[in-house]
Amino acid sequence: MTLFGTSGIRGPVGETVTADLALSVGRALGVDCERVVVGRDPRESGEFLQAALVAGLRESGTDVVDLGLAATPTVARAVGWRDADAGVSVTASHNPPEDNGIKLWQPSGQAFDAAKRERIEERIADGAFDPAGWDASGRLDSWDARERHADAIRDALDRDTLDSHVVVDVGNGAGGVSVEALQSLGCHVETLNAQPDGSFPGRPSEPKAENCRSLATLVAESDADLGVAHDGDADRMRAVAGDGTYLSGDVLLAIFARAAADPGQRVAVPVDTSLAVADYLAERDVGVEYTPVGDVYVAEAASEDGVAFGGEPSGSWIWPDRTLCPDGPLAAATVAALDAARALSERAAEVPDYPIRRDSIEVDGKRAVMDSVRETVLETYDDVTTLDGVRVDLGDAWFLLRASGTQPLVRVTAEAREASRADSVFQEARALVADARE
Structure with a gap:
């Protein structure tokens, strides 16, 4: 039985992803966890899937910290903040609204690796579950972690104010923490598709170029300095320069990596990354370490000594000195800070463009x-x-x-x-x- 891909469990609700499956995952995870943090993206199916998962955890005697509607990086970071053993995001990330999924997180912020995923699958297949006694069920606490996440982003940038005009396309997802973080940094923030809605009425969830035309137009025709866009759970972030140019994933990867890495260090990127990234970084004596496609593999490589940054052209960005989860809101604030120091359009023009x-x-x-x-x-x-x-x-x-x-x-x-x-x-x-x- 194979339930997990590299991005967790993901598929159509009622077929691949069911309340029964969520209950089983909760029971299997609860076998060796005393406390688990749980959150979800805005999809309506997330409400009953999260309820089923929480039931399985509490039935196992595991305490649950319920973040409610929360960005995936907020959930991943909250595992460490609440001294929990694991975290669970009920999300299908950038997939269409008919899908949902379950992704598991370690205290480091890294997603469950293959061995941990296989252990959960084996427990589900074997029915390896012993319910707690009637008086030993897990407690349920609620916590809104958005302010803590926004504070962590502000502290990571270590600056008083950006004084930038940023348009944030939340994509009707859970990425509202980006707005709070940017505002706390002194930015004037304008929003698109800011109302959470799991049917994603404003645009498809994945923030690729054709889905971000409204954002690019608004930035180009206003006095905005830049625009950023998220997917449904805000683990991804894509950017638009002040002239309305949507930056390709490889260009944005090159910009982030060069800013994060010192000469002699390396950055972790998947095997489908453009040669332009390696060429651009070589000018600064920064090396490239290739990984399989998937943020879990990039995070594993980013945790190694000498690796200063990890990223995927799809929009996942990892600063290992902060967290090993792809943090879209942190990326949004970071790209705003880079633009404030020097325009994104100028930085992008320096990255080679290869066929x-x-x-x-x-x-x-x-x-x-x-x-x-x-x-x-x-x-x-x-x-x-x-x-x-x-x-x-x-x-x-x-x-x-x-x-x-x-x-x-x-x-x-x-x-x-x-x-x-x-x-x-x-x-x-x-x-x-x-x-x-x-």
Whole structure:
């Protein structure tokens, strides 16, 4: 039985994600936890899923700190603040409203790793649960942790005022703590889609470019200095420069990483990150450490000595000296501080822009296809990484072949410093998949 992906349990409500499942997760987690922090994003299904999960925890004799509607990074940070053993976010993050999910957090702020996830799955499968006695059920306390989170962000920036005009697109999600944090830093804050609503009526939850056009337009046509946008649980943050330009994830990653890392340090990034990031950071003698795709893997690498920052182009940003969870509100305040020191548009102009090619190839038996591809690639190329799929570094270019986690597809990505080279490498990579299908 496999319930957890790298981002926890996630799927359609009533099918993959049910109250019965939430109850089982609560019971399994409660086996070795004395106190657990729980919060949820605004999806209506989150109310009964959280209630079921809390019931399972309390039935196990575990005390629960209920944060109610709360950003995922608020939940993750609150585990340490409340001296708890674990945290649970009931959220499907950037997924559509018909989905929901469950993500588990350690006291460090890092998501549960593979071993911890497997232990929960085994307990659920085995029914390894002993209810507490009638007089030993867990207590339930409520706590609004948003002010504590906003205070932590203000303290992390260690400055009196930003005096910036920031537009925050909350995306009808749980990221209102960004507004509080920015206001506490002296910013004039204007909001879009600020009313929590799990149907996400203002825009789709994922803050990608096509979903942030209203934000970009408002920033461009007003006197705003920048704009920021969150997904449903605010673990992600994307940004718009003062001229209305939506910054790509790779550009924003490069900007954050260069500001966070000193010469000689490293930053953790997933294997699908642009070569432009490594080139830009190399100018400052900052190295890049590649990880599998997923914030849990980036967090693991970011916890190593000498790694100053971790980030994913999808919008997850981790400052390990603060917390090992992707903290969208912290990222929002940090990007505002960077812009106040020097305009984001100027910083972005310094990051190289390389041509990148992407495609998805439908296959039968993607596991067998990828096994064949991996064998061929290892025999043919010298610089190969198999952390997540197969990534080949060609010096002036690279390509990545990864199986989709949910569909019968192999995803092909190729990038080079020159367009013609990107095209040729892309065709070379596609041919490897085509040959493996035969």
